Each structure stands twice: as structure tokens, then as C-alpha cells.
Amino acid sequence: MARRSDKLKLGTFVYTFGYNPAGWLHPGSDVNGANDFSHLHKVAALSEAAAFDFMFLADSPAAAVGDPDGLARMPTKMNRFEPLTLLSALAVMTKHLGLVATASTSYYEPYNLARIFASIDHLSGGRACWNVVTSDHDETGYNFNRRGLDPHALRYERGREFVDVVFGLWDSFEADALLLDRASGIYYDQARHHTLNHAGKHFQVRGPLNIARSPQGRPVIAQAGGSEAGIALAAETAEIVFSLASNIERSRNFYATLKSRMASFDRAPDDLKVMPGVVVNVGRTEADARAKVQFLLDKLHPDAGRVMLQEFLEADLRGVPLDAPFPMDRLPQEAKGSRALFDELVAFVKQGHTVGELIRLFAEKHTGNGITGTPAQVADFMEEWFESRAADGFILMFPTLPSALEDFVELVVPELRRRGLFREAYEGSTLRQNLGLPVPPNRYTKARLA
Amino acid sequence: MARRSDKLKLGTFVYTFGYNPAGWLHPGSDVNGANDFSHLHKVAALSEAAAFDFMFLADSPAAAVGDPDGLARMPTKMNRFEPLTLLSALAVMTKHLGLVATASTSYYEPYNLARIFASIDHLSGGRACWNVVTSDHDETGYNFNRRGLDPHALRYERGREFVDVVFGLWDSFEADALLLDRASGIYYDQARHHTLNHAGKHFQVRGPLNIARSPQGRPVIAQAGGSEAGIALAAETAEIVFSLASNIERSRNFYATLKSRMASFDRAPDDLKVMPGVVVNVGRTEADARAKVQFLLDKLHPDAGRVMLQEFLEADLRGVPLDAPFPMDRLPQEAKGSRALFDELVAFVKQGHTVGELIRLFAEKHTGNGITGTPAQVADFMEEWFESRAADGFILMFPTLPSALEDFVELVVPELRRRGLFREAYEGSTLRQNLGLPVPPNRYTKARLA
Numbered sequence: 022m023a024r025r026s027d028k029l030k031l032g033t034f035v036y037t038f039g040y041n042p043a044g045w046l047h048p049g050s051d052v053n054g055a056n057d058f059s060h061l062h063k064v065a066a067l068s069e070a071a072a073f074d075f076m077f078l079a080d081s082p083a084a085a086v087g088d089p090d091g092l093a094r095m096p097t098k099m100n101r102f103e104p105l106t107l108l109s110a111l112a113v114m115t116k117h118l119g120l121v122a123t124a125s126t127s128y129y130e131p132y133n134l135a136r137i138f139a140s141i142d143h144l145s146g147g148r149a150c151w152n153v154v155t156s157d158h159d160e161t162g163y164n165f166n167r168r169g170l171d172p173h174a175l176r177y178e179r180g181r182e183f184v185d186v187v188f189g190l191w192d193s194f195e196a197d198a199l200l201l202d203r204a205s206g207i208y209y210d211q212a213r214h215h216t217l218n219h220a221g222k223h224f225q226v227r228g229p230l231n232i233a234r235s236p237q238g239r240p241v242i243a244q245a246g247g248s249e250a251g252i253a254l255a256a257e258t259a260e261i262v263f264s265l266a267s268n269i270e271r272s273r274n275f276y277a278t279l280k281s282r283m284a285s286f287d288r289a290p291d292d293l294k295v296m297p298g299v300v301v302n303v304g305r306t307e308a309d310a311r312a313k314v315q316f317l318l319d320k321l322h323p324d325a326g327r328v329m330l331q332e333f334l335e336a337d338l339r340g341v342p343l344d345a346p347f348p349m350d351r352l353p354q355e356a357k358g359s360r361a362l363f364d365e366l367v368a369f370v371k372q373g374h375t376v377g378e379l380i381r382l383f384a385e386k387h388t389g390n391g392i393t394g395t396p397a398q399v400a401d402f403m404e405e406w407f408e409s410r411a412a413d414g415f416i417l418m419f420p421t422l423p424s425a426l427e428d429f430v431e432l433v434v435p436e437l438r439r440r441g442l443f444r445e446a447y448e449g450s451t452l453r454q455n456l457g458l459p460v461p462p463n464r465y466t467k468a469r470l471a
Numbered sequence: 472m473a474r475r476s477d478k479l480k481l482g483t484f485v486y487t488f489g490y491n492p493a494g495w496l497h498p499g500s501d502v503n504g505a506n507d508f509s510h511l512h513k514v515a516a517l518s519e520a521a522a523f524d525f526m527f528l529a530d531s532p533a534a535a536v537g538d539p540d541g542l543a544r545m546p547t548k549m550n551r552f553e554p555l556t557l558l559s560a561l562a563v564m565t566k567h568l569g570l571v572a573t574a575s576t577s578y579y580e581p582y583n584l585a586r587i588f589a590s591i592d593h594l595s596g597g598r599a600c601w602n603v604v605t606s607d608h609d610e611t612g613y614n615f616n617r618r619g620l621d622p623h624a625l626r627y628e629r630g631r632e633f634v635d636v637v638f639g640l641w642d643s644f645e646a647d648a649l650l651l652d653r654a655s656g657i658y659y660d661q662a663r664h665h666t667l668n669h670a671g672k673h674f675q676v677r678g679p680l681n682i683a684r685s686p687q688g689r690p691v692i693a694q695a696g697g698s699e700a701g702i703a704l705a706a707e708t709a710e711i712v713f714s715l716a717s718n719i720e721r722s723r724n725f726y727a728t729l730k731s732r733m734a735s736f737d738r739a740p741d742d743l744k745v746m747p748g749v750v751v752n753v754g755r756t757e758a759d760a761r762a763k764v765q766f767l768l769d770k771l772h773p774d775a776g777r778v779m780l781q782e783f784l785e786a787d788l789r790g791v792p793l794d795a796p797f798p799m800d801r802l803p804q805e806a807k808g809s810r811a812l813f814d815e816l817v818a819f820v821k822q823g824h825t826v827g828e829l830i831r832l833f834a835e836k837h838t839g840n841g842i843t844g845t846p847a848q849v850a851d852f853m854e855e856w857f858e859s860r861a862a863d864g865f866i867l868m869f870p871t872l873p874s875a876l877e878d879f880v881e882l883v884v885p886e887l888r889r890r891g892l893f894r895e896a897y898e899g900s901t902l903r904q905n906l907g908l909p910v911p912p913n914r915y916t917k918a919r920l921a
Binding site for chain 2: 045098108201233
């Protein structure tokens with residue numbers, strides 16, 4: 022297998038206290054972090070000092086509901102900074118790091134969101150990225166005039182049109198439109214300024230956007246979602262795809278499929294980076310790494326574990342004693358998440374295990390998910406995925422923040438660099454440049470020059 | 472007349488280049504300022520060094536349209552930072568200054584906006600303020616699925632409910648709800664955490680909000696709008712009222728009327744600060760000050776002047792030669808803005824003056840509006856308004872930024888301090904404390920303690 026000529030891309034996934042639900046109970050996280058900017062700034066500064074490509078803010082515009090006993094033990098979704106405000110603050114407190122925030126096409130207006138991301142791109146000097154989601158949690162709909170989620174097809178139809186409108190608004194000013202000419206008194210060239218006049222099924226948006234073309238031409242677009250509609254949208258518009266790192270074979274197939282779909286949109290395979298999310302538990306020794314996993318597992322209260330399991334199974338298990346057999350009538354027919362994990366849990370339940378045992382098993386799967394091991398083992402994992410084109414890089418889901426990020430930077434980054442897999446310093450000044458992504462042409466400039 | 476025991480409040484009104492449409496042509500503004508954070512940061516730093524209460528970001532979620540020749544000379548509305556992102560960035564780059572941004576109840580979702588302002592309040596350590604507007608420019612509607620503006624009554628009805636929902640969401644966590652107790656594993660007290668379940672005419676929002684109660688209890692609320700509906704909403708909810716400083720008698724009446732309406736909402740008169748917007752042209756001598764006005768007036772191109780006049784008159788004057796008499800059939804029946812100014816313009820037109828002359832007159836009124844004079848004259852003006860209760864302070868509309876702000880800080884602030892009218896240093900750490908505003912009680916805490 023020929024070595025790839027590019028290097029792998031790395032991003033820090035951010036839940037406040039780390040990806041593990043018990044992360045806030047670990048001394049290596051900041052218990053005040055949910056409302057303390059200095060905590061998130063530290064995560065950004067560590068990521069930037071290590072020359073990571075970006076920091077990725079997960080989000081959902083809703084608190085979780087329905088299981089107060091469990092939720093009071095799981096702060097991540099209950100108390101967090103709003104991601105677009107946090108990203109804006111980080112934009113002026115960092116210099117090189119890419120800044121990714123999640124925002125939903127189901128619950129925003131395209132004019133507002135286009136402005137916000139263009140503005141963050143200006144604030145950061147070209148480091149903004151929008152993680153486009155349609156939202157897939159029922160609870161979000163209840164905060165936005167709906168009784169739960171809109172159907173999947175409707176969400177994607179609206180999402181597709183939403184992205185079109187945003188792209189159109191971002192082209193309002195051509196790159197060379199601003200003259201800033203005090204002598205003539207002309208600020209911008211009328212001929213380089215355009216009104217969108219979008220009239221679609223879900224949106225009527227006239228424009229123009231009231232902010233100049235952004236430093237990156239347009240902010241970078243990230244996406245997750247492995248559904249057919251998600252893949253179609255990603256092949257056309259995404260530049261970072263946040264996938265799952267559960268199985269290398271499946272990931273190679275996903276990688277090849279997605280990249281092969283790009284040609285029909287006149288895009289090169291390298292114009293999109295496939296970056297699986299991976300939980301990393303690294304230690305100086307294997308035992309060390311395993312002990313870190315065990316610490317978090319031991320910290321997880323069954324009430325919190327129940328919330329995790331309920332979310333995965335979409336089943337209500339409140340009031341069922343931990344030592345009772347799993348109530349089979351509450352088992353769904355279909356897996357919402359990983360099919361393989363679902364089948365494993367079902368088989369376990371059918372062996373007659375209790376609810377408490379299933380909660381424990383699920384927590385083990387969740388906590389130990391990804392790669393647990395020495396720096397060399399973690400680097401081996403990443404190298405194999407990268408070289409065999411299962412991934413262009415990784416979105417690192419640290420169980421605790423900042424401590425597991427600190428461990429990774431200290432232990433794994435030097436090993437990746439020794440192998441020539443990861444950069445020593447930033448190549449460019451924008452996220453687009455560091456990811457090796459092209460600047461999309463302005464539609465009007467393109468039409469004029471064609 | 473007894474001297475007031477409190478001091479006057481000051482805020483910097485921010486259009487990028489200053490309030491004057493020709494501000495960007497003045498060497499004392501930053502021609503790159505629309506997309507350069509360091510410009511706005513400088514304005515904030517100057518305001519903070521002078522111990523101003525706040526910086527006030529005006530906004531409209533639309534570019535102006537309809538007169539390309541004029542608009543290409545008037546950058547303010549065409550190219551600007553999105554205010555909520557800008558406010559977030561300023562939050563972490565300042566320490567004491569209050570941060571006010573405008574956001575419209577007509578074009579946002581209350582859940583998103585409640586999160587955003589709560590988040591900025593946390594980022595800034597309690598210095599956020601939301602300037603509530605319903606938007607009154609036709610052009611905004613076209614960016615949000617509408618054919619122009621919704622009717623005034625509908626906008627206020629929706630705005631009223633929007634504010635209710637936001638206040639409700641801000642109460643989701645009581646002040647003492649967070650336990651952060653690693654020993655027990657309990658992050659927050661369930662009994663202090665509340666779901667709103669709002670089901671109204673315009674909004675159905677379940678909640679709870681996914682962020683802790685903000686450092687100020689809730690962000691400060693600002694408002695403009697002198698309509699009956701606006702006054703009713705302000706008397707109940709506003710803590711800063713941005714009014715007009717055109718006439719001291721009318722302002723005293725407005726001040727007295729508004730404050731007298733607060734009692735029925737169980738509010739004390741001091742719980743709301745009336746702060747007229749005032750254009751300040753200060754010079755070391757009167758001639759100096761007048762020369763500054765004249766400079767800007769001379770810089771204003773008739774195409775730009777036409778846009779200003781058109782906006783005031785809501786009339787289309789494109790294509791009418793400057794030396795032609797004003798076309799009477801384009802004169803509206805009613806004044807949208809100041810009635811006195813409207814009547815003056817109509818009388819001028821009826822004397823047979825040309826379009827060019829009317830543009831010039833309107834520009835003179837606009838540019839010379841407010842107070843032009845020496846430091847002592849400016850301080851006299853402010854003292855009279857303050858002591859006679861026409862104002863609790865002022866929102867300072869500097870013609871150019873940062874130069875006119877620098878002038879004010881150098882020349883007027885020392886004079887105000889000599890007279891004991893303005894603070895030497897911040898009294899508190901939150902905007903609420905500096906303005907002398909009470910912390911609103913959480914509704915659930917209040918109900919429990921009642």
C-alpha cells in the first residue's frame with residue numbers, strides 16, 4: 022500500500038466535560054466548565070498549540086427531558102454555552118484553530134444563520150465551519166412550535182433548500198466588490214453586488230446578505246448523517262464528514278462510496294475529508310489506559326446509565342428495578358443507532374440478563390468504544406485507518422476535557438509526527454487552507470467569467 | 472431644583488463608521504472597520520476606559536435595497552458584523568463594559584435567542600443586554616418569508632409573547648440550582664429546575680432552556696419605540712429606553728409618562744433608565760465643532776443624501792433631477808419619524824425649493840442634529856436634561872468612530888466628572904449593578920418563598 026502524500030487531519034470534539042457522561046466527575050475535567058469560558062478557551066488553546074485542524078462544538082437546541090433522576094447526573098445537555106456565541110468568543114481568542122459549530126436547518130432562519138457564520142468567518146480571519154444538521158432528537162421540536170420532530174424526508178428537503186439559500190446569500194458580494202474608495206466616495210461596486218431573490222418551497226429570501234464575502238470565500242461545511250439523504254447532501258456540499266469509527270471495513274466502504282458520488286457534482290475526492298469520530302483512551306501502558314476507562318465506568322451511576330441506554334433504545338425504563346429481567350415489551354423493533362450494537366444488546370437481553378446488567382454492558386460499550394491503549398497502539402489504529410482510506414483524519418472524542426486531550430497531545434501527537442502522519446505546524450492561515458480545501462467560486466463571478 | 476443623587480448613564484451607539492452616513496469618508500473613522508474586529512474592539516476599549524455603561528449595537532437583518540447609486544455610497548447597512556457574534560467576541564475582550572445588541576422578535580425563535588443572550592451573559596460575567604425590537608423596515612420581511620412587514624399590531628402581539636417566552640426560559644434554572652457535587656454525583660437540584668410548557672398564540676415552547684441562570688439573573692432589557700404599544704411593553708419589561716433627544720419638553724413628558732406607567736407592573740421608577748440618543752459634535756471651540764459638522768456635510772454626495780431623505784419620507788426620488796422642483800405627488804400624507812421635522816420639510820418644499828435643496832436641508836438637519844459645541848456647552852446640555860428629568864443618561868451617537876468618541880472622552884468626560892455628573896470608575900461588576908437595576912426574581916423561587 023503506497024503511503025499517502027497528505028497528512029491526517031485532527032479535530033477536538035467538544036462536549037463540555039468530555040464525551041463520557043461521567044466526565045464531569047473526573048478530576049481531569051473542570052466541574053465549572055459549562056458556564057466558564059476559560060475552560061473552553063483552554064481546550065481551544067491546547068488544540069491550537071498542537072496544530073489541530075479544528076475544534077468541533079456539538080449541539081442540540083434542547084435540554085433532555087423525561088428522566089429527572091438520571092438527567093440531574095448528566096450535565097452535558099442540560100447546561101452548556103450556546104455554540105455560535107461560544108465560537109465567536111473563541112474566534113478572537115485564537116489565531117490558527119478552525120472553529121466548527123453545529124446549527125440546525127430545522128430551527129433557524131437561513132438569513133440569520135448565513136449572517137452569523139459569515140460574521141464568525143470575518144471575526145476569525147477565515148476559520149469558521151458550519152456543521153449542518155437537521156436535528157434528530159424529538160425533544161428539539163417541542164422548543165420550536167412542533168409536536169416532536171418533523172419527518173426525516175421533510176427535514177432533509179428543508180435542509181437541502183436551507184443550504185442552497187445560505188450559499189446564495191454568501192455570494193451576495195463578489196470577492197473584489199469592496200472598493201472602499203474615499204476619493205470617489207464609492208464603497209462597493211454595484212456590478213459586483215447581487216440580490217438572491219430566492220423563492221422556494223420552504224423559504225422566500227430576497228437578500229442581499231448584509232456582510233461582505235467571507236475570508237474563506239465561504240465558511241467550510243461539515244456534516245454527519247449516514248442516511249441516503251445525508252450521503253447525497255454530503256457528496257454535493259460537505260467538506261468535512263463526521264462519521265462513525267466502529268468498523269474499519271464499513272468505514273472503507275463508506276469512504277469509497279461517498280467520494281465516488283462527488284464526481285457528479287464536479288468535485289474532486291480530496292475536496293471532502295472523511296473524519297470518523299473516535300473515543301481515545303490513551304495511557305503510558307495498556308493497563309494505564311484500561312484503568313482510565315474503568316475509573317469512568319465506576320463513576321457512572323445506574324440512573325445516568327439508564328438515560329444513555331434509553332436514548333439508544335428509545336425505550337422508557339424508568340421504574341424498572343435494576344435486578345429485574347429486561348421487560349421485552351419495551352424493546353424496539355429497529356435500531357436507531359448502530360445495528361451491530363443493537364443486535365448484541367438484544368442477544369444479551371434474551372439470555373435473561375437484568376436491566377442493571379444491560380445498563381452496565383451498554384456503558385462498557387460506550388466508555389470503551391474507540392481505541393484504548395498505548396501511544397503506539399493509538400497511532401497504529403490511526404495509521405491503519407488513514408493509510409487504507411477508511412479516514413482522512415479523526416474527530417477525537419476525549420472522554421474527559423481537558424485531561425484526555427492533554428494526554429493525547431503529550432503522548433500520541435509526537436508519535437504521529439515521528440511517523441510523518443501529522444503536521445508540525447499550520448500550513449496556512451485559514452481552515453480551508455489547513456484542510457487543503459479549494460475556495461468555492463462565487464456564482465456570479467463564475468458566470469461572468471464563463 | 473434639587474440635584475439628583477444618582478449619576479448619568481452613558482452608552483456608545485455603534486454604527487460601524489459612526490452615525491453620520493459620510494462617516495466612512497472621514498479620516499477619523501476606519502475604512503476597513505466593517506469587517507475588522509480590531510476597529511470595534513477599539514470602540515469598546517475606549518468606551519470601557521472612560522467607564523461608560525455600555526456599547527449599543529444597532530442592527531437590521533437586511534441590507535437596504537432600491538437605490539444602488541446611493542447605497543454604494545452608504546456602507547453601514549450594506550456590510551456589517553452580525554451583532555450577536557460581535558457581542559460574543561467583545562464579551563471576552565472586555566471586563567466591565569455593558570454589551571447591548573439589537574435582535575428582532577419578528578425574525579428569531581425565542582428558544583434560540585434566549586440561549587444566545589444567556590450565553591453572552593455567561594461569557595461576559597453578567598454584562599449582556601438585549602435591545603428588543605419588532606423591526607420596522609419593510610426590507611427585513613423579504614428576507615424572512617414575508618412580503619414586507621407584518622402589521623404593527625401583529626408585530627407587537629408577537630413581540631409581547633416572545634418576551635414572555637424568553638423570560639420564562641431564563642427562569643429554567645433557579646439561582647441556587649447547580650450543586651456541582653462530585654461526591655454525590657448530582658449536578659443540579661431537580662426541585663430547582665423547571666419546564667416552561669408555554670403554549671400561546673404565536674409560540675409553543677416546552678423548555679427547559681439548556682443553560683444555567685445567567686449571572687445577572689437575566690440579561691438587561693433595552694427598548695426603543697414610542698408608540699402606545701411600545702410604551703406599554705417598555706413600562707412592563709424595559710430597563711433601558713432608547714428615546715429621541717429632539718425636544719426637552721417632550722422628553723420630560725415622555726420620561727414622566729413612562730415612569731408613571733411602571734407602578735402598575737410593580738416596578739419602581741428607577742428600575743428603568745430613559746436614555747435619549749443624541750448626536751454629539753464637540754470641539755475645543757464652537758467654530759471647531761461647527762467645522763466638524765460642515766466637513767461631513769460637504770462629504771455627503773447627493774445620491775447618498777437622497778437615500779436618507781427617501782427613507783425618512785418613504786418616497787422614491789430616483790430619477791428626479793436635483794435642480795427640479797420637488798414632485799409634490801410623491802410626498803406622503805403622514806410622517807413616519809419626527810412630525811416636527813416632517814412639517815418643516817413640507818413647508819420648505821411648498822416654498823418651491825428643488826429636490827437638491829431639500830436633500831441638503833435634510834442632511835443639515837440630520838448632521839447637525841443633537842448638540843454641537845464646546846465641552847462646556849455639551850455638558851450644559853446633558854446636565855439640563857439630566858437634572859430636569861428629561862433623561863437618566865444618553866446614548867451617544869458619534870458622527871464618526873472612533874474619532875468623535877475619542878474627542879468626547881478627552882473633552883467632555885472630564886467636564887462631566889468635574890460637575891459630579893459622571894462616575895470616576897465602575898461601581899459594580901455587572902451591567903445591572905452599574906446601571907443600578909435590581910436583579911429580577913426567578914418566578915419559581917418567588918412562588919416558593921411566597
